[in-house]
Amino acid sequence: VLDPADWERFRASAHHALDDAIDFMRDVRERPVWQPVPEDVKETLRAPMPRDPTAFDDVYDEFKRAVLPYATGNIHPRFLGWVHGSGTPGGAVADMLAAAMNSNAGGRDHGAVYVERQVISWFHDLFGWSAEASGLLVVGTSAANLGAVLVARTSALQSVREHGVEAAQSRLTGYASAATHSCVKKALEIAGLGSTSLRVLPVDAEHRIDVNALHDAVHRDRARGYHPFLIVGNAGTVDVGAIDPLEELAEFAADERLWFHVDGAFGAPAYLSPALRTKLAGIERADSIAFDFHKWLHVPYDAGCLIIRDGAMHRATFAGEGPYITRMQRGLAAGEPWFADFGPDLSRSFRALKVWFTIKEHGAVKLGEAIQTNCAQAAYLREKLAATGRFEVYPGGELQIVCFWPRASSEATVDEAVIRLQESGTAVISSTTLDGRRVMRACITNHRTRNTDLDLLVASIARIVEELQSTRSV
């Protein structure tokens, strides 16, 4: 038995851990955003597998010393490094409850399945989709994009599950802009189509797909004997947060009978904000949408979602069989369809519970407002940066991402300044390459950020850049 010998002693230890976890979240503002893992701690984390038991309290002590201080930092109000959500205390408690229940949401007839169905139906409703639609919670949008590519592949090539892509000689081609996340290319690679099957289209000055170039590419490919099957539109590109003209893409996809998928990793939940919804017009016409709960909805990692308009096609892509998973009319093996019929995994955690708790606790309106606030903060940050006279600010980006760079700076200066800011513990931003230029990037996907945090960011990065440029150290 792996249960505690003394439940009351374990209870005290667990409450102690919970108090620390709550303090850790409450007091995050007082700590550095990030600090590197010291070498001696790395060394302790190379110890071999323990043969003998260790008291829970002692394991916890090692955790508190060697692990807890070295979080990624994304729950901190001045973590603006990448598009990471900030989590919530309620979400952390929900995840503990899910782990205590330890349900397997791969299928069968029990509570976790109904909660996951409810969460998915909320997003069907949000986009006005019918009961024919399906969905699945997954690790994240990378997995959701892969799922969408596979369903689109089935839609284009009915025999693909049986015979594979080689036998079909179908020359499938997909289309997405150059600003698309690399996981889309990876999805086509995994699906056996190869990265060359993805036609990477140019973007306009605001990083939106060039629709004319898309039209030309599809028509040229058809003329050459290729089989166009998929358009991936972006609701929030990774570098600047651009939104492709989704309405136009939907129209073209319908005309050409192509599968229209939207990668809305962080952007799709902006649909909860009435003020931002119009920017996303057309997303509701997609055949499939991928998005994350752990980004702009602040559910603890990991939790992404794939919704598919044609639930039957979704099921046809993944449903399998085995005598050990035979469905019954009653009992625990009832409950068709199973989530395992809609994705690769037969064992799946009760990931939906933390989503259910988060959306219930805060409600759609407040979650939408938090997203809108971050967009307003991005506008504020752009103004503040420009007002220094020291930075150029990338004017595009409709959401929460701000790209900027010090005037007359080298790539090395940008990278070194970003690293020094991280090392200072004051704030975390990242760097990326935009239109050939190395730039700094602040992603305000953070419900804890205040305008004063952005003021501090501007002052800190300006000082670091000044130091670097005056000492010519890089």
Next chain:
Amino acid sequence: VLDPADWERFRASAHHALDDAIDFMRDVRERPVWQPVPEDVKETLRAPMPRDPTAFDDVYDEFKRAVLPYATGNIHPRFLGWVHGSGTPGGAVADMLAAAMNSNAGGRDHGAVYVERQVISWFHDLFGWSAEASGLLVVGTSAANLGAVLVARTSALQSVREHGVEAAQSRLTGYASAATHSCVKKALEIAGLGSTSLRVLPVDAEHRIDVNALHDAVHRDRARGYHPFLIVGNAGTVDVGAIDPLEELAEFAADERLWFHVDGAFGAPAYLSPALRTKLAGIERADSIAFDFHKWLHVPYDAGCLIIRDGAMHRATFAGEGPYITRMQRGLAAGEPWFADFGPDLSRSFRALKVWFTIKEHGAVKLGEAIQTNCAQAAYLREKLAATGRFEVYPGGELQIVCFWPRASSEATVDEAVIRLQESGTAVISSTTLDGRRVMRACITNHRTRNTDLDLLVASIARIVEELQSTRSV
């Protein structure tokens, strides 16, 4: 801000939830193993997305009423339905800590990465693998098997990421026994190879792969212009827990230069038991091994693992690039290689923490003993069932799975008896089809099960079968 307005009030609520969760785990023996979700509860779980906030306590109350009572049941000592782990209280607390830290283990330089590397290295060491090996925590063995298929595909077809499987005209073929889990077939489907690329080989009387038939199939395929690339061996088949002759498979794979993957979803951790290790001889010669922490190691769902002997091939299969994920020498964007380079996901939870806690708290010896105890209990259950004179018992299966059937019973009787047992709440077993016969299946993957639980199972299922046969109701 999505943080509590009143932290101390939230703290009280969180402690209340934790107490309930601990009671839920401690008192599990007093409850029915499983009960169906009542219709009125299902109805409440169809409510639309809430617009407005709900107090955390009220969300929790709904959870306690509508969700908590309807767990899958696998933490119960008499859950023997499928190969599900039982979880531990320590694992649940660890998952709460991971959610509070909210780290993203996709990459970068922070604590979660070092913990995950440590956990993976423990299993490299267990199988005697070198530092060239790699690994990744994933949702479960389905995802791990898919990862292995993709790495094997890269190994066989270096250009596959770029050009896909169609251009290569390679006619790849994989090999596995008829007792192999359906997720292996699904992995080949996802990879674009098609289910027909999997040669399904017959098994012997004990459900182990027919090695001669394998030899013949590979040679015949080569002669016909196919390109054999992968053998999947089983360390614990899903229906009866058979172990393929892994040493012979390793030998043949080496001779034929095929990738040798072992699906050890539940069986691989039996390697922790010195008594069981010899049964798995040869597994350490695999090119890749997939297994679950959430099954026989009782880590809360979900947590699986893929380890690959040739880490460079693993990385070559998945590593991608994007300016927004450029690696730095210092700062938060350091820490190469990133886990995103070894799998499809760029955002990943700190799944390793609950594994780290579980293995540290209990230690390798005790975890191995718990596995061995379950195998001894399976032998006990076989004896008890046979002693009733009412059941035939499948003699094979070397691990924790017991298949049996009432003498002179129909398929309908088997299924109905299994359902009635589940509905009674006394115990959960499942049914499957074995060598053409519908049978009952008890999987003792459970650290809480006692021999008296098995006595109660035998008495209960015997009584139900007697009732069914006497009333001829089915």
